[in-house]
Amino acid sequence: MILILGKNGYVSKRFQDFFNVKKMDFVCESLRGAPQYINILLQKHKPRYVINCIGYTGVPNIDECENNKEECLRVNSIIPAVVATACKEFGIKFLHVGTGCIYQDYGSGEYPTMFSEKETPNFCFGYNNCSWYSGTKELAETMISGVCKEYYIMRLRMPFSHVSNPKNYLSKLLKYKKIWSRNNSITNLDEFVNVCYLSLEQGIPYGIYNVVNPQPICAQDILEIAKKFGLENECEIIKDSEVMKTITQSPRSDCTLSTNKLKECNLELIPTRESVSRCFGYWEKEGNPFWL
Secondary structure, three states, X not given: OEEEEOOOOHHHHHXXXXXXXXXXXXXXXXXXXXHHHHHHHHHHHOOOEEEEOOOOOOOOOHHHHHHOHHHXXXXXXXXXXXXXXXXXXXXXXXXXXXXXXXXXXXXXXXXXXXXXXXXXXXXXXXXXOOOHHHHHHHXXXXXXXXXXXXXXXXXXXXXXXXXXXXXXXXXXXXXXXXXXOOOEOOEEHHHHHHHHHHHHHHOOOOEEEEOOOOOOEOHHHHHHHHHOOOOOOOOEEEOHHXXXXXXXXXXXXXXXXXXXXXXXXXXXXXXXXXXXXXXXXXXXOOOOOOOO
16 A cells, blocks of 8 residues: 555645556545644555655745645645654655755856755755745754654756746746746656656656656757647747746755666666657647556
8 A cells, every 4th residue: 555645635636647547546645734643644555665755845836835835844844844754753754755856056057056966955045035835844854864764855847848847947938928038947847756756666766856757958949849749839048147037935846866876776767868759749648658
């Protein structure tokens, strides 16, 4: 039995789809109301492992996190720590869905910094001009590592897939009127889910992993790929100096992440351009082409 925490989120639903395809036993539960309920759930379901997909990202975007900081902190930081503590007590493997948006490349973008898991996050509480969302997600990593040692924190970044969704990065790019085109690491959500499953099944070393597709890409290049599949968006490319004029409340993270640690476990995702091309090739079609 697999216990997924979070029922209706973008990431949680993709885990559910995956385990349905695999015909594996799983159950979804929500802890938004009472995180202490996790002990009862663990006794009830006796899962092999717990996958925490609960997260507060804001609707329609992370700007909303600035307006509801207390709830964002509770969901993104406190709940993961409570769950990690319970899993430690019950001797159950724990996997937490983290984010790579806790780094910021303050360079020109011409030669981007490649952040590894060993690098101290620099887009979080304690640093100037971070988003509240990113601060709470980094705090979760600190709290989890403080209560247990046997855990996985799998960092995804700007998830995308072949299925259109308001949370799908490709869907967003096809609708934006203006884009800021810098190289960034992004994550194919279907590949992410598969890697998380394999990490648990194969028992790779515990710790934090950047789970992004190798080779960063810029938004403009993604739209060029989309054109090849008849999906076009004639949007405006804005310059660095104009970016702050387009941001309403919360600053955004721009960074590229190293995938070397994941590669050492033989679980590397496919290159970004190939992954994006596959998604546009399967755009809105039935089935799960990356799993079958």
